[in-house]
Amino acid sequence: MIKIEIDGKLIETENGVTVIEAAHQAGIAIPHFCYHKKLSIAANCRMCLVQVEKAPKPLPACATSVAEGMKVYTHSAQAVKAQKGVMEFLLINHPLDCPICDQGGECMLQDISVGYGGVASRYHEEKRAVLGKDIGPLVSAEEMSRCINCTRCVRFGQEIAGMMELGQAFRGEHAEIMSFVSGTVDSELSGNMIDLCPVGALTSKPFRYKARSWELSRRRSVSAHDSLGTSLAVQTKSNRVLRVLPIENDDINECWLSDKDRFAYEGLNSAERLTKPMIKQDGKWHEVEWQTALEFVANGLRHLANGAGAAHIGALATANSTLEEMYLLQKLVRGLGSNNVDFRLRQTDFSGDGKQQGTPWLGMSIADISRADRLLIVGSFLRKDHPLLAARIRRAVKNGAQVNIIHSADDDLLMNVANKAIVAPDALLETLNQVARDVAAQKDVGIAASLRSGERVAVLLGNFAQQHPQAAQLQAAAQQIAAATNGKFGFFGEAANSVGGYLANAVPGTQGLNAAAMLETPRKAYLLLNVEPELDCANPQQAMAAMHTADLVVSLSAYKHHALEYADVLLPIAPFTETSGTFVSTEGRVQSFKGAVKPLGEARPAWKVLRVLGNLLKVAGFEYDTSEAVRDEALHGMDVAARLDNGIGAVEAKPYAGQGGLQRVSDVPIYATDAVVRRSAPLQATTDASMPRVWMRSEELGKLGVQPGTTVRVSQGGASVALAAALDDRLPKGVVRVAAGHAATAALGAMFGTITLERA
Amino acid sequence: MLSEQIQAKIERELVKYPADQRQSAVMAALRFVQDEKGWIANDDMADIAAYLGMPQMAVYEVATFYHMYNLKPMGKFTLTVCTNLSCQLCGSDDTLAYLKQKLGIGIGEITPDGKFGVREGECMGACVDAPMFTINNKKLCGRLTPQKIDQILADLEGGQA
Ligand code: SF4
Ligand code: FES
Ligand code: FES
Numbered sequence: 047m048i049k050i051e052i053d054g055k056l057i058e059t060e061n062g063v064t065v066i067e068a069a070h071q072a073g074i075a076i077p078h079f080c081y082h083k084k085l086s087i088a089a090n091c092r093m094c095l096v097q098v099e100k101a102p103k104p105l106p107a108c109a110t111s112v113a114e115g116m117k118v119y120t121h122s123a124q125a126v127k128a129q130k131g132v133m134e135f136l137l138i139n140h141p142l143d144c145p146i147c148d149q150g151g152e153c154m155l156q157d158i159s160v161g162y163g164g165v166a167s168r169y170h171e172e173k174r175a176v177l178g179k180d181i182g183p184l185v186s187a188e189e190m191s192r193c194i195n196c197t198r199c200v201r202f203g204q205e206i207a208g209m210m211e212l213g214q215a216f217r218g219e220h221a222e223i224m225s226f227v228s229g230t231v232d233s234e235l236s237g238n239m240i241d242l243c244p245v246g247a248l249t250s251k252p253f254r255y256k257a258r259s260w261e262l263s264r265r266r267s268v269s270a271h272d273s274l275g276t277s278l279a280v281q282t283k284s285n286r287v288l289r290v291l292p293i294e295n296d297d298i299n300e301c302w303l304s305d306k307d308r309f310a311y312e313g314l315n316s317a318e319r320l321t322k323p324m325i326k327q328d329g330k331w332h333e334v335e336w337q338t339a340l341e342f343v344a345n346g347l348r349h350l351a352n353g354a355g356a357a358h359i360g361a362l363a364t365a366n367s368t369l370e371e372m373y374l375l376q377k378l379v380r381g382l383g384s385n386n387v388d389f390r391l392r393q394t395d396f397s398g399d400g401k402q403q404g405t406p407w408l409g410m411s412i413a414d415i416s417r418a419d420r421l422l423i424v425g426s427f428l429r430k431d432h433p434l435l436a437a438r439i440r441r442a443v444k445n446g447a448q449v450n451i452i453h454s455a456d457d458d459l460l461m462n463v464a465n466k467a468i469v470a471p472d473a474l475l476e477t478l479n480q481v482a483r484d485v486a487a488q489k490d491v492g493i494a495a496s497l498r499s500g501e502r503v504a505v506l507l508g509n510f511a512q513q514h515p516q517a518a519q520l521q522a523a524a525q526q527i528a529a530a531t532n533g534k535f536g537f538f539g540e541a542a543n544s545v546g547g548y549l550a551n552a553v554p555g556t557q558g559l560n561a562a563a564m565l566e567t568p569r570k571a572y573l574l575l576n577v578e579p580e581l582d583c584a585n586p587q588q589a590m591a592a593m594h595t596a597d598l599v600v601s602l603s604a605y606k607h608h609a610l611e612y613a614d615v616l617l618p619i620a621p622f623t624e625t626s627g628t629f630v631s632t633e634g635r636v637q638s639f640k641g642a643v644k645p646l647g648e649a650r651p652a653w654k655v656l657r658v659l660g661n662l663l664k665v666a667g668f669e670y671d672t673s674e675a676v677r678d679e680a681l682h683g684m685d686v687a688a689r690l691d692n693g694i695g696a697v698e699a700k701p702y703a704g705q706g707g708l709q710r711v712s713d714v715p716i717y718a719t720d721a722v723v724r725r726s727a728p729l730q731a732t733t734d735a736s737m738p739r740v741w742m743r744s745e746e747l748g749k750l751g752v753q754p755g756t757t758v759r760v761s762q763g764g765a766s767v768a769l770a771a772a773l774d775d776r777l778p779k780g781v782v783r784v785a786a787g788h789a790a791t792a793a794l795g796a797m798f799g800t801i802t803l804e805r806a
Numbered sequence: 807m808l809s810e811q812i813q814a815k816i817e818r819e820l821v822k823y824p825a826d827q828r829q830s831a832v833m834a835a836l837r838f839v840q841d842e843k844g845w846i847a848n849d850d851m852a853d854i855a856a857y858l859g860m861p862q863m864a865v866y867e868v869a870t871f872y873h874m875y876n877l878k879p880m881g882k883f884t885l886t887v888c889t890n891l892s893c894q895l896c897g898s899d900d901t902l903a904y905l906k907q908k909l910g911i912g913i914g915e916i917t918p919d920g921k922f923g924v925r926e927g928e929c930m931g932a933c934v935d936a937p938m939f940t941i942n943n944k945k946l947c948g949r950l951t952p953q954k955i956d957q958i959l960a961d962l963e964g965g966q967a
């Protein structure tokens with residue numbers, strides 16, 4: 047610690063920090079543009095000039111390290127003169143178009159010019175103009191004349207997103223921010239550039255001209271689209287969500303937000319929204335009153351429970367349903383006498399049930415990931431499945447951590463990878479087991495060597511590993527490796543409530559059927575909570591067959607979708623912005639939120655719908671006034687932290703089924719993961735949401751005699767779809783990659799299965 | 807694709823830098839391409855980016871920052887006229903005007919036969935010989951007068967650059 051003085055105030059600070067950091071710690075503001083605490087120092091805007099005793103001229107506070115006894119003046123005549131001078135230069139070429147600028151009211155340039163700008167400009171020459179650019183559907187770069195060339199956006203790409211898509215081309219007064227050959231900015235974190243841009247050069251394309259920032263009311267909420275539990279502000283005007291921004295939370299999302307979380311809201315008011323209850327009678331859909339619809343459902347369920355038996359009722363929920371919703375769903379079906387309830391829709395291996403020692407979770411805090419020095423990531427489309435965790439790991443790697451990968455696809459993670467084993471799905475387990483044996487035998491080879499040399503080891507199983515047909519054995523192997531390396535192990539949760547589903551007991555236990563079994567041996571009635579079976583289930587073919595043969599399918603959904611074909615009742619429920627609820631993040635953080643707007647049309651929060659159903663069916667204990675009461679009951683007497691445990695007992699050794707033929711590897715594309723995201727037009731216009739292709743190695747292309755781009759017929763389980771072929775020689779041999787969760791591939795079968803290809 | 811000759815030259819360049827800092831060779835790589843083709847296309851920049859394992863945009867930043875790189879065809883002989891202060895005071899405007907009169911082209915243009923191109927350049931650090939231009943960034947020609955320019959152009963026409 048050293049002592050310095052800023053504006054006469056004595057400050058004790060760490061050696062090595064910069065003057066601006068020391069000032070901020072002491073609550074002293076120094077005007078700045080290019081400085082950002084999460085980015086490297088560029089010192090190119092010069093707004094932060096301050097006077098330092100004994101220095102002959104003003105120094106940039108962001109690029110000057112503190113020194114013992116230093117005396118800094120941020121408001122002395124010299125400092126203010128320098129700051130005003132810089133401000134004048136910055137405004138010389140600025141269009142000063144604040145009245146029509148989306149950044150107006152939340153613009154650093156505007157704010158700082160209030161303090162340091164002149165009343166009038168002394169510059170009467172022509173201003174330079176920079177042409178606007180089209181860099182994709184999310185970030186608008188229409189008004190690049192506003193850019194002050196701070197390069198925050200460029201540094202964000204290089205340092206956080208891991209890909210430098212924007213750069214500063216040309217020089218001097220011709221310098222401009224642009225992408226290479228007018229390409230789009232495709233990073234899954236691109237929206238953060240909007241927040242970072244201190245002026246109105248980069249703005250949100252979907253939000254453009256929708257409202258002035260001061261007209262918006264904001265409500266704190268929690269991300270519904272991945273498992274991180276990101277803190278967000280949902281901003282609304284006239285009962286409509288118009289924008290979503292991150293709320294800084296260093297333990298979770300820092301100051302970032304993934305594009306998925308930022309722009310998903312555009313799907314909330316999609317034309318597909320279901321706004322009235324509907325019943326199908328004589329093959330035709332009718333809009334009905336809530337009462338009619340609910341009685342119809344209650345009668346149907348009662349009839350079935352009394353007749354064929356409650357075991358014929360199955361309830362499925364997506365893992366982004368709230369804790370309250372899932373709790374009431376399971377309470378309802380259990381009250382009717384059935385234990386068939388599950389939220390793990392893409393899981394295929396349930397042999398771990400009953401052997402798990404607790405609720406599977408991240409196994410560490412999110413912040414712990416930044417501290418790990420050796421990581422082994424198994425079966426994860428990391429960047430697309432968990433964009434902000436990937437960014438954290440990227441930074442850990444920059445700070446010296448080693449990342450090792452075992453997976454069935456070799457997507458660019460935009461970070462250095464120490465070792466990787468890219469193997470077919472049927473070899474995934476053996477590869478992990480080999481690492482376990484190497485570690486146990488204290489061998490210093492490959493991944494084992496990397497892990498053994500670490501002090502803080504983290505073994506993490508991704509979505510692909512959790513969906514894998516040998517998931518339980520993978521978990522057991524990860525457990526061994528973690529134990530032998532004195533590390534931690536866990537799961538990257540797939541969805542917002544992948545932990546909460548367990549806490550809500552939305553799992554069958556020993557008495558009921560799990561998600562896969564419920565569809566394999568079709569039930570007579572299904573209750574679907576947020577589920578689009580052809581997109582959300584591990585085997586869409588099987589799921590749809592079950593829906594079509596069922597006597598009663600009740601779909602609680604925010605959208606009109608395929609359910610129109612197979613369901614009997616559609617109950618309009620509220621997405622997360624229109625209801626209160628709770629998500630339990632992958633690190634076990636229980637976070638409740640309130641609705642930001644009123645439900646659209648006659649949609650109602652699902653917890654209320656389920657409560658009324660419970661009442662109509664006379665199930666005991668359904669008298670709740672608030673979602674908080676539901677939550678408190680669900681978590682009553684529960685020590686959540688104690689429940690989280692990835693330990694697993696001895697699991698049976700199961701071979702990988704379905705040998706022979708081409709093995710399918712499926713990712714769920716980043717903008718296909720849940721109902722809201724699927725309907726967000728801007729997200730669907732991104733490169734990441736482009737039409738799925740069938741990726742294969744060159745030898746497979748050769749066998750078919752086709753070129754990349756040619757349409758080929760992809761068949762699985764008696765159905766086929768036509769997809770464009772694409773080349774990926776980084777795939778393991780004998781593997782074909784076809785996305786799941788997408789309408790274009792929904793006719794196919796299991797995500798892990800064999801697939802055949804033909805020329806179309 | 808970068809030609810084998812260029813790749814070989816880049817490889818020689820790379821020896822000078824640490825193995826994990828291949829992008830240090832970007833300026834040289836751009837120069838090799840320009841020497842071979844006379845100019846650098848976006849595709850060449852993408853190839854260089856792939857070869858050196860750096861972002862395409864980072865190559866573009868370098869290529870657009872330095873005026874010596876031609877981002878479009880600039881003729882067999884690119885005459886880069888310095889228009890900075892010393893040269894301006896000593897008559898770079900006249901140089902440009904004379905070139906315009908002789909070749910019929912101004913800044914950024916090339917003659918229809920593709921032989922000559924004129925560019926504007928920044929101070930070449932040789933103000934003592936102002937006004938001046940360079941030929942293909944390689945040869946400095948100073949104290950330019952119409953006579954001297956005539957001579958240079960005639961030599962170039964005659965193939966003795
Ligand atoms: S676009 Fe915005 S963030 Fe990027 S350099 Fe310009 S002012 Fe800075
Ligand atoms: S903030 Fe210090 S120079 Fe820009
Ligand atoms: S100004 Fe022309 S060479 Fe220096």
